[in-house]
Amino acid sequence: QVVHAHKPHFMALHCQEFGGKNYEASMSHVDKFVKELLSSDAMKDYNRARVYLDENYKSQEHFTALGSFYFLHESLKNIYQFDFKAKKYKKVTGKEIYSDTLESTPMLEKEKFPQDYFPECKWSRKGFIRTRWCITDCAFDLVNIHLFHDASNLIAWETSPSVYSGIRHKALGYVLDRIIDQRFEKVSYFVFGDFNFRLDAKAVVETLCAKATMQTVRAADTNEVVKLIFRESDNDRKVMLQLEKKLFDYFNQDVFRDNNGTAV
Known part of the structure; x- marks a missing residue:
């Protein structure tokens, strides 16, 4: 309904906790969902697509459960995506789906937050995926982010602001530092996902x-x-x-x- 109503030329969809809480059992449904989405009637005018799914839940060190979807309308011409390894743009054609080990995919940057950022240093699925695009000579980054939630109400209410608020602030700063560092040319960026904002x-x-x-x-x-x-x-x-x-x-x-x- 949203696609029919607004008819966007470039559509970005950022998902978190892809596969749900019980991701080991649910990941089998993800591929079916993606195929149905790409072949749906609403998406028939989007002849190019890039889908990045972090499905490698067996890798605790890297797994973020993030999913990033990008759809390009057939009316858009000369769309390029940045190769972070080759440090150059490549023309976007066709529809491609990447999953499992996204660490080896040069068309994005994916990171899980350092372990000492996690409350009590317990691993959970928090991190970010970054892609870079160029449309009619306008370059920009799209960042899919998942920040930390309040793990315990009993701890959250002890201080104002809570310790979790400080952890979210630190993690967001980490992402912003990464996307404006000296490794690549600085461009405009859009950060959207699950910030896990909480009231004090x-x-x-x-x-x-x-x-x-x-x-x-x-x-x-x-x-x-x-x-x-x-x-x-x-x-x-x-x-x-x-x-x-x-x-x-x-x-x-x-x-x-x-x-x-x-x-x-």
């Missing part, structure tokens, strides 16, 4: 539970904090908010929807 958890909790009292629940075996319960000071000490590593359960969900959540 501490400020949100303090706003929602300004007059509440907090109860801390700890694990019996480790004494680790596993749950925070915020109760109203009066009104029979009604539970307002329950906070766990993966749970944010506020009693009045309308506050997040009314007036586009301006209350928080």
